[in-house]
Structures are given as structure tokens and as C-alpha cells.
Amino acid sequence: MVIVFLLVVVSVLVVANWYLWRRLFRDTTRRAGALRRAGAVLIGGGWALAIGALVAERAGAPFWLQRTLAWPGFLWLALSIYLLLAVVAGEVVRPLLRRFLERRDAQKRAPAAADVPRPEPIPAGAPSTEAVVTEEPPSQEAPLSPDAPLSPEAEAPTPAGEPQSPSRRLFVSRVIAGAAAAAAVGTVGTGTYGVLNGPGVKRVTVPLAKLPRAGHGFRIAVVSDIHLGPVLGRGFAQKVVDTINSTQPDLIAVVGDLVDGSVHDLGPAAAPLAQLRARHGAYFVTGNHEYFSGAEQWVEQVRRLGMRPLENARTELPWFDLAGVNDVAGESEGQGPDYTRALGDRDTTRACVLLAHQPVQIHEAVKHDVDLQLSGHTHGGQLWPGNLLAAAANPTVAGLERYGDTQLYVSRGAGAWGPPTRVGAPSDITVIELASTRA
Template sequence: MSFIVVVLLVIGLIHLYLWKRLVRDPLRPGISRRIGTAVVLLLAVLAPLTLVGVRAGYFRWLAWPGYLWIAVMFYLLVTLAVLEIPQLLVDRLWVRARKTESAIAPSTSVVSTVTSSAGETVTGGLGETVSGSSEETATGGPGATAAAEGGDPADDDRPGLERRLLLARGAAIFAGLTATGITGYGVKTATGMPQIDRFPMPMPKLPRAMDGTRLAVVSDIHIGPLTGVDHARRIVQVINSVNADLVCVVGDLVDGSVAELGRFAAPLADIQSRHGAFFVTGNHEYYSGAEEWIQEVDRLGIRPLRNERVAINGLDLAGVNDLTGAQQGDPADYARALGDRDTTRPVVLMAHQPVAARDAAPFGVDLQVSGHTHGGQMAPFNMLVKLQQPVVSGFGEVDGVPVYVTNGAGFWGPPVRVGAPPQVTVIELRVA
């Protein structure tokens, strides 16, 4: 409950900031500002309804507009935040320029007009002594210049106000175009064909007969309400195109129940490889009915590895449950999967989260393949992912364990990928 409250508070603050920068600052009071305010309020309600409701199985019809707005919202926030400093600098330069203009402006003579009791008018310059009637108007008095000219002192600041309005409108337009452009590009990338990423992996213990063994690693397919059946079909097509010896599906296959999404997962039965396809759970399986999906995946011809390993010629392939399984009585068991094995044989470990390598390190793992991070999915969000996972994308080493993290072939939440295209990774094992 506290997590939901925090999410609602953050979303509310983001929309308040967007309202200030996109509605209040660039629009004058009136009908346009009122309409803009109403739109921002509506979008502020749409975002949490999508994040909470769609995931819980409600408001499925909000999925596309809601997630697209979340992506646009994110990039509006990033763009406007980046623009804050140049906006401040420009504003300061304008203020300094106005002060300079005022300082060098020519002095104007102050003239006094005095009406005598006899009706005579006497005009005197600054510093002159003028005698006459008690009826006196001094244009040189405080505030008298503006009054004599029929002006309003507030008019003196009008050029500054107009400049600030122009600056606010320019920033709002730039941010809007940038955010929608990036989101559009991201949608095209996320819903397109996954790229093939190839990586040669030297392995000292690998038998010479297995030199060149190809592992097709795919993760985070995220079959869900936005994907349809073509999503899995595209991914299977890419997997089959690489002629893999082994296929490793490292978690987060689905976002929903078997009853709801089973038909969308059906193309996975067409995966082809010489020595079979294998699967380990990700955190999203435990949100979607892990036991049912493990049975469904097995029925589709993909063997689940639940804290166990199999021998494939001179190679051991092991798999552990995702760390989230501990919350449902189905924890990762590294000793069961990796203990009592012949340590002269190389072992590849399938584990959904890269951070699992810290627990696997004592067992002498030769390579861990993982997903989970999506490569950050929407840059610059990848910078935040680094706070939780030791490797975000590609090859790295964690406590002495070589780890390869694939970007994933699908998407979660917004159907948007920026800076982290969907991919199927082909790891070619080489004799070191």
C-alpha cells in the first residue's frame, strides 16, 4: 500500500511540474489555460490507472493510450529538466541587458510647471526657484513622470514579461516535439524485428569437439495484452534463423495468465535447435501464475530448468529459479543446480537477473546468461538500472563470474525502446 502511495505522489508531482512548464508559464490566463489544466488533470489520472489497473487485469482498453502517455511524460520530464539551465541563463542575460540599457539611457530634464494666482504660468528647470501660486504640479516628483505621460509603472516590466512568455512557449514547443518524436521512434523500434547480437565467448574447459557451439539467448519476451500473436512469431523467426545448438529462454516470458495469453505464446512451439530449448523463470512469471506457465512452456517443447542442470555432450547447462520465487516458496537453489558436479566440465548458468552471479560465484560458473534489465529499455533510464544490477547490457564480470546480459526481445510497460533495441543474442563458445 505504501508503494502505491509513493507512486501516486511521484506521478502527481511530475504532472504538477509539467502543468507549470507546459500550461501555466506559456499560456495567458483564459480559456486556453483552463483547457490545458483539464487535460493535465486527465492525464494525471490516466497514468496510475494504467500502471496499476492494467497490470491487475482491469482497464485493458487503456493499455495503449496509457502506456504511450507514460513514455511521452517521461521524455517531457527529461527534456524540460535539461532545458531548465539554458532557460535560466537566457533569462539572466535578458535581465542584465535591460539593466545595462537603463544605465546608459540619456538623462531627461525635469520640468516644473507652476500656475500663479494671477493665472500666469512659470516654467523652471531643475534646481530653479519658482515663485507663484499654491496650485503646483511638479513633473519631477516621485512617480510624476509616469503620471504625466498617462502610463502605468507596471508597463516598464512589460518587455521582460513578453520575453519570458516567448521563452516559456519555445521551451514547451521544443519539449513537446522532442518527446513525441522520441516516443514515436521508440514504438517503431520496440515493435519491430529483434536484432541479432553475436558474441564470441572463450571457454578454457570447453572440449575441442564443441568449439563453435552456438547458444541463442532470448529473454523478456513479455507476451502481454499489447503484443498479440505476431510478437512471439517474429521472435521465433529470428531464433530459427541463427541455426542454434541450444536455445536459452531466460525468463519474463509473459505478463498475464495462461488462460488470457496462452494463444499468444503458441508460436514458441516452433523453436528449432540441435539440442533443444530451455527455460528459467523470471520475476514476471511469479506475477502471472508461475506453476501454470511452467507446465505450458513444457507442453510447448521448451524444457524448464528448475534449480537443475543437464549434460549436453561435454557441456553442463544449469538453470535456477528467479530471485522473486523466494516470496512464493520457490527460491533459487544454487547448490542443487551446481553442486556435486564435475568441475572439469564447463557450465553455463541460466539465471534471469544478472545480480544472481554473486550467489553463483562460489560454484565456479564459466558463463552466466541473463536478461531482466531490457538494456535500460528507455534511455536515460539505463542509468537508474545500474543502481540495482551489476551489468545492464552486454558482457561483464560479477565476482569473477563472466556474465552476458541480453537486452530482451520484448518490452514491459510502454511499447517503447530507445537506446536498447530488442535483440536475440547468439553466443558462440570457443576453445580458449
């Protein structure tokens, strides 16, 4: 089944990229040449860099090599998605544009035909004045049909050496391809700037029935999916820290996917996290990417940076319990979530906030009478229409929803995985303000 799945994926990628090359390069040129070859190299080379970046990251290649491949490879991934979407959208515009040009040309020809003088009738018996017409050999230049094929023979230069005008079909193909390329580059450029500029701040009020009046207004800064790695480094971490500290939270919750790499490679990038400041401290739970990078070493590293890891553990704060469980990816290493250990013996009359990386963990939270679960993982879809795929795999993609007596808040995350780009899912740091229904 795995082999069949891989064959299907490869086949889809090959067909999609052939279609992309055809619309962007073959259909916009008169004949085979350097531009078509350059297009094939661009598309093939882009995918080679993208696959190389993914393999290098997973295989733990030298960090300099990861960084060299990551920027062009991951950006190509994002660009290819939106090039394909834009070209497919162009199929709707293509016949409309061609029809518009045909009508415009017909309107231009109509007045010209109306201005041609008609011959006056000759009276009966009058001598004929008809001029003698001599036949000349037909011209070697045939008129260009609007739907003439884009072949070298159909669009070759005239004998005089002057190139013919492109056919209507060639003109339409160039317009559609140019618009698609501009739209894709603009979309990816804007989405990349949004990530590199740092996350915004989102504020959400969450009422908790069990929260005492004294806890009303308690603020938790929730940050997830920072994804420090070959692309997002120390400068980005500093922006995240400065944004969190500017909100002056009572508590900071880092809910997984902090890094994509080892402590050896990314320790300096994560160093600014030592500057996090909150009255009740900063807490951390693992995400699935920590288990790709070496979860144990990162748990120890965040502890050295001043954060408190909650590995299937709970702490009692003055007005509620704060618990954390490991990510489900830890199950393969015998370090998966243990809800009984984290929540089993608690006082259920107290409000409880659970830190769990993946939204799917909400079902266990409901079983253990958790009042609020804080999660990330989905990135809000990151690249539209990725939100549709995220919705198929997660109960909540982003925002606040209720499941029975338990509420779930899912952050879109501060960073990005793979392409440092977001479209339709801006990054955020969320300040959760707890509200007591008794206040």
C-alpha cells in the same frame, strides 16, 4: 515506513506534474482559459490511465480492459518522463534565449537612435524659432516591458481592439515549451517504433577454458524479457521467433519474463513459440514476472510449446552442462532458486552454462564454479536514464563481464515492460558463440 515512502512518491509526482503544467500551459498563455484547463485534463487524465493500466494488469482485470488502458496509459508514462526532462533542460536555454533576444532588440534600436537629426545651434541674438508645444493627455497604452508579468492587465487588448504582441517572456516560454514537446514526442515515437519493429541480433564470442575443441563455435541464442501482454501480442512473438530461427542456433535459451498475464489471456499470443528450432532444443527458466502471472501454469504451457523448463535442474550436453534455476521471486511461493539441486553433484571438470533470470544470481554461480551465466531482467535500463537505476540494483546492466572465474552475460531483452518504448537501450537477441581456448 511504507506509508512515508508512498507519501514522498506522491508528493514528488504532484510537484513534478504541477511544474510540467506550469511550463507547458500556464506560462505559454496570457490568461486562465480553455487551454490551461485542457492541459490539466491531459496531464491528470494521462496519469489516471497509467495507474489504471498498472492496477488492471496486477489485479487480473478482464483482458479487454487491460488492452484498452495499456496503450494510452503506458505511452503517457514514457511521454511524461521525457516531457519533464526536456522542460528541465529548457531551464538552461531559457535565460540564454532571453538574453539573445534582448541584445538583438538593442542592436535594432541603436541604428534608429543614430539616424535622429540633431538640432542646429541658434546664433546669439537671433530670434527664437522654437515651436510651441501643446501638452496632450498620455496614451492609454503603456509600452510592454521585456519582463512584464503575464497578467490579463499587462497584456489586455488595446482600446482600438487590436491585440498587443506577446511579451518577450511569453515568446520564450512558447519556444521552450514547443521544443520540449517536440523532443519528447520524437523520442518516445522513435523508441516505440524500435520495440514494435522487433529486436535486432547481437553476436558475442565467449571463451571457456573447460570447453573441449569439439564444442568450439557452439551457438546459443539468448532471449529474455519478451513480455507478451496487453501491448505486445502474437505478432510480436512471431517476429521474435523468426529472428531467432534466422540465426540457426544450436540451442535456444529463454531466460525469463516471457509473459505478463495468464495462460488463458496470452496462450494464443505465445503460440508462435512452438515454431522455435534449434539442433539441441529450446530451454526455459522463470523470471520474476512469471510469478506475477502464475509460474506453474506457464511452466506447463512452455512444455506444451516444445520448450524444456529447467526448474533448478541440469542437463548434460555433449560438450558442457546446461543448468537452470528458478528466479528469486519464486522464494515467496516456496519455488525459489536451488543451486545445490541444480549444480551440487556435477562434474566440475566440465564446462557449465547456467540460465538465471536476474544478474544478482551471479554470486551463487561463482560459489558453484559456473563458467558462464546467462541472464536478462534489466532491459539495459529500457528508458534512459533508467540505466543508472538499473546499475544501482544489478552487478551488470548489459553485456559481458567477469566475476572471478565466472563470466556473466546480461541481455537487454527482446521486448519491454510497461511502455512499449526503449530509449538508449535497444532490444536484442544475442547469439553467444562459445570458444574453446584449446582450439
